Amino acid sequence: MNDWLNEPWVIRVISLFLAIFTFLVISFDNQDQRSADVGSFDSIFNNSRETATLEDVPVNIVIDDELYVVSGVPEVVTMSLTGTVSVVQSTVTQRNFDVYVDLEGLSPGTHTVPIEHDGISSRIDVHFEPETVEVTIEERASGTYEVMVDYSNLDQMSEGFEIESAVVTPTTVEITSAQSVIDRISSVKAFVDVEGINESMTLNDVPVRIYDNEGNQMNARIEPSTVTVELTVINPKVTVPIELKTTGELPEGVRLVETRIDLEEVDVYASSNAVADIDIVETEPIDLSTVSETTTLDVALVIPDGGTSLSVETVEVTVEVEAETQTTLEDVDITIDNVTEGLSATILDPESGTISILLSGYPSDLDRIDVSRLDLTVNADDLIEGEYNRPLEYNQLDNIRVTLPLEDVTIRIN
Numbered sequence: 001m002n003d004w005l006n007e008p009w010v011i012r013v014i015s016l017f018l019a020i021f022t023f024l025v026i027s028f029d030n031q032d033q034r035s036a037d038v039g040s041f042d043s044i045f046n047n048s049r050e051t052a053t054l055e056d057v058p059v060n061i062v063i064d065d066e067l068y069v070v071s072g073v074p075e076v077v078t079m080s081l082t083g084t085v086s087v088v089q090s091t092v093t094q095r096n097f098d099v100y101v102d103l104e105g106l107s108p109g110t111h112t113v114p115i116e117h118d119g120i121s122s123r124i125d126v127h128f129e130p131e132t133v134e135v136t137i138e139e140r141a142s143g144t145y146e147v148m149v150d151y152s153n154l155d156q157m158s159e160g161f162e163i164e165s166a167v168v169t170p171t172t173v174e175i176t177s178a179q180s181v182i183d184r185i186s187s188v189k190a191f192v193d194v195e196g197i198n199e200s201m202t203l204n205d206v207p208v209r210i211y212d213n214e215g216n217q218m219n220a221r222i223e224p225s226t227v228t229v230e231l232t233v234i235n236p237k238v239t240v241p242i243e244l245k246t247t248g249e250l251p252e253g254v255r256l257v258e259t260r261i262d263l264e265e266v267d268v269y270a271s272s273n274a275v276a277d278i279d280i281v282e283t284e285p286i287d288l289s290t291v292s293e294t295t296t297l298d299v300a301l302v303i304p305d306g307g308t309s310l311s312v313e314t315v316e317v318t319v320e321v322e323a324e325t326q327t328t329l330e331d332v333d334i335t336i337d338n339v340t341e342g343l344s345a346t347i348l349d350p351e352s353g354t355i356s357i358l359l360s361g362y363p364s365d366l367d368r369i370d371v372s373r374l375d376l377t378v379n380a381d382d383l384i385e386g387e388y389n390r391p392l393e394y395n396q397l398d399n400i401r402v403t404l405p406l407e408d409v410t411i412r413i414n
Contacts, residue, residue: 051082052092059115060100063137068108069178072135073101077115083124091120101133108137138178145188146172147208147227152191158198160235160269160308166192167230173208177220185220186213190227203229237267237311238275242301244317245282248289255362256288257320266301267311274306281310286319294320322362329357329371334392336411338381345380348387349410355392358403365399373397378409387412 056076063070077099081088091097097119103111113135115128149166157163168190175185190206205226210218244259266281283299296318301310331354336345347353357374359366374397378390389408396402 048085049083050085050088051080052088054079054081054092057099060098061103062100063103063106065140067140068103069138069140069176069181070103070135071138071178072110073133074130078129079117080127080129081120081124082127083121087121087123091124099128101135103135103137106137108139110134110136138180140176141179141182142174142176143182143185144172144174145185145210148187148189149229150189150191152193153195156195158196161198161233162236162271163194164232164234166232169228169230170224173225173227174223175210175220176223181218181220184212184218185210187211188222190229192229192231194231197231197233198235200233201231203231234272235269236272236275237269238278239265239267240278240280241265242315243280243282244299245285246288247285248287250288250321251292253324254292254321255324257294257322257364259320260318262316263312266315268304268307269309269311270307277306278304280304283315283317286317288319291319291321293323294318322364324361325363325366326358326360327366329359329374331355332357332371332374332376334376334378334409336378336380338379339413340380340383343383343385344414345383346412346414347378347409348412350406355405357405359397360401360403361399369397369400374402378411380411380413383413385413 055078057079059073059075059077061070061073079099081091083091097117099115099117101113102116103113106113111134112132114132115130117126117128120126147168147170149168151163154163173188175182175188188208188210190208192203192206206229207226208222208224210220210222212218242261242263242265244261246259250256261283268275268278268281270278281304282302284302286297286299296316298314299317300314301312303310331352333354334347334350336347339345355376357376359369373395375395377393379393380388380390387410389410391407392404392409394402394404
């Protein structure tokens, strides 16, 4: 065997065969266009074929996009490649090809055009889904539009807060598209989600969107596509007095002196529309029927209609009351009035000419009593000489009950 391999002609034959084989393999992998030679190789050495399907293959548009706008071209297509295993796999792996629609030379209007490709070996059968597309070519147009701010989740802002103003930078954007699209633009908006916001802030890169007059979002080229929105957030409030509310009546024999609240005013937070209608804050009612002595209570405040919150939730209320009591005035003088001219009068009983008087009332009234206003008198009008029992008279005192130890006084007229 070794002798046979040492023969020069054997070595030459083997070398020639290997050279030819190597040449054919390299030519096959490089997708040589000499189809006759390679085709012979395929038919001899490689009859294995396969089909590969590529999803979402991007589609380019060949047209002067400075002048025209195209609609109807799908962003991606499905592409099937059929050929020998090595060529198909190499194409799938490298993807150094283009898929496009060629619209050069077509006038504005609607056209049905094929999906085309470039950079794929002619030894591969290529099929697209769809094979053709209906496209519309329109002349390009543009316009400058003011950007308005719109809000989402306004009802989920922090309680009591609201948007006072919003400043957009830049204030306008340029929109470029087909003239038919430009004509349909109704509004240009930057949407801001205000959920949970409770302070002023600046929001960057807020997307700009365009809408037709039915509120449908439209697609077009927007420059710039985002804006900056500076929000001014406020928490409107109004300062109003506090009013104490009560219910029921004080127990018998107990009178209200005064009520005191440790705060005179409170801040009410409300919407800008509501603050103008809020002029007072009331307390929860205090049941006076349960108050028999001076009492201090923590009482909740009631948020008025339109308000959202208060600067304080409770106040300290003092209910000062007083109970009826009695006091005695000692040695109150009795006077005799209207004695006939030329006569004199003397009190016989009580011999001292004075009495003690029991006064009943509330302390605040009793402390202010003026004894001289009581004016204890006996009326001697038209009396002649002699002794008489005459009723004791006096002036009523405000809110004071007067109790006398006797009703009549004995006097002598001389």
